[in-house]
Amino acid sequence: xxxxxxxxxxxxxxxxxxxxxxxxxxxxxxxxxxxxxxxxxxxxxxxxxxxxxxxxxxxxxxxxxxxxxxxxxxxxxxxxxxxxxxxxxxxxxxxxxxxxxxxxxxxxxxxxxxxxxxxxxxxxxxxxxxxxxxxxxxxxxxxxxxxxxxxxxxxxxxxxxxxxxxxxxxxxxxxxxxxxxxxxxxxxxxxxxxxxxxxxxxxxxxxxxxxxxxxxxxxxxxxxxxxxxxxxxxxxxxxxxxxxxxxxxxxxxxxxxxxxxxxxxxxxxxxxxxxxxxxxxxxxxxxxxxxxxxxxxxxxxxxxxxxxxxxxxxxxxxxxxxxxxxxxxxxxxxxxxxxxxxxxxxxxxxxxxxxxxxxxxxxxxxxxxxxxxxx
Numbered sequence: 279x280x281x282x283x284x285x286x287x288x289x290x291x292x293x294x295x296x297x298x299x300x301x302x303x304x305x306x307x308x309x310x311x312x313x314x315x316x317x318x319x320x321x322x323x324x325x326x327x328x329x330x331x332x333x334x335x336x337x338x339x340x341x342x343x344x345x346x347x348x349x350x351x352x353x354x355x356x357x358x359x360x361x362x363x364x365x366x367x368x369x370x371x372x373x374x375x376x377x378x379x380x381x382x383x384x385x386x387x388x389x390x391x392x393x394x395x396x397x398x399x400x401x402x403x404x405x406x407x408x409x410x411x412x413x414x415x416x417x418x419x420x421x422x423x424x425x426x427x428x429x430x431x432x433x434x435x436x437x438x439x440x441x442x443x444x445x446x447x448x449x450x451x452x453x454x455x456x457x458x459x460x461x462x463x464x465x466x467x468x469x470x471x472x473x474x475x476x477x478x479x480x481x482x483x484x485x486x487x488x489x490x491x492x493x494x495x496x497x498x499x500x501x502x503x504x505x506x507x508x509x510x511x512x513x514x515x516x517x518x519x520x521x522x523x524x525x526x527x528x529x530x531x532x533x534x535x536x537x538x539x540x541x542x543x544x545x546x547x548x549x550x551x552x553x554x555x556x557x558x559x560x561x562x563x564x565x566x567x568x569x570x571x572x573x574x575x576x577x578x579x580x581x582x583x584x585x586x587x588x589x590x591x592x593x594x595x596x597x598x599x600x601x602x603x604x605x606x607x608x609x610x611x612x613x614x615x616x617x618x619x620x621x622x623x624x625x626x627x628x629x630x631x632x633x634x635x636x637x638x639x640x641x642x643x644x645x646x647x648x649x650x651x652x653x
Contacts, residue, residue, distance in 0.1 A: 283339025289444035307437040308412035314441025317474035324419045328388040350558040354384040358391040365397040370404040377413045394420040395427030409435040446473045494577035502653040520570040531559040582621040589615040
């Protein structure tokens with residue numbers, strides 16, 4: 279789902295209201311800290327806020343300025359994300375160097391620093407110095423889902439904006455209002471998406487993601503009956519599906535890159551745009567690959583969590599995979615409460631490992647063999 283303007287942000291009324299007031303009053307802080315769970319819209323809201331700061335219409339979502347910012351190609355709006363597992367001192371030094379230059383075409387330079395809790399201590403201290411003596415016409419938007427990991431001195435120098443989780447029932451009602459879709463399907467997708475509105479819309483519009491879920495749940499169900507070779511083959515199929523998706527994404531990105539020269543004002547401008555776009559595309563591929571593997575692990579987790587609910591005699595309305603209740607009940611006769619707990623621990627450990635630079639196929643295969651042991 280592409281979020282282009284304030285009207286596209288759902289469920290964050292309090293945060294949006296505060297940010298719109300800053301824009302309309304012209305009383306902008308030099309630094310903001312967006313705080314809230316993963317997937318509730320902090321990053322997309324940050325881009326809309328950056329657009330509103332620089333857009334003559336305060337965030338129309340349609341003008342050249344807004345479109346460039348939403349597409350991450352604006353020369354004065356910078357995305358900073360961890361390199362590997364950390365945001366490094368070198369990245370902050372690059373910010374220091376760039377921030378002191380005048381904006382290229384916007385009124386304000388804006389730095390969106392995602393996962394700020396992943397800054398090294400040296401990087402955090404360097405950023406703190408910038409925040410203590412902020413450059414003119416520069417605004418920082420720091421984003422975190424783990425406030426405990428952010429230096430208290432950085433927190434104290436930012437205007438804090440909180441984002442909240444949205445109740446599944448509220449999401450279902452909103453989707454039913456926006457789309458003519460069967461309520462049972464909307465409820466299933468809302469549960470599978472963990473109550474994240476953007477994920478619900480993505481699932482409703484993505485056959486690929488729904489097929490990925492079907493593949494994972496089918497594998498989880500028959501895991502116990504597979505031999506070692508079959509298990510490796512099934513893991514390879516999941517990897518191949520992700521690789522095919524990334525290949526298609528890269529082809530689209532190459533076409534996007536080819537269009538840059540047509541919109542460039544000069545060769546120098548074109549070179550700068552290309553560099554920024556290449557960096558953005560690399561980030562996008564990395565982000566989409568991580569999301570794809572996270573989807574796979576989340577689908578596995580939902581399966582074993584449902585078995586845990588059934589074996590623990592909890593209420594059925596807590597189930598995620600409500601379309602698989604009969605299959606889950608049959609499997610719960612073979613898998614104990616403790617086995618389901620152990621399976622969830624294995625998946626959680628794999629999630630942790632995948633945050634590091636590891637062989638993803640090997641990590642997935644190891645997980646499958648461990649899950650088979652407890653099945």
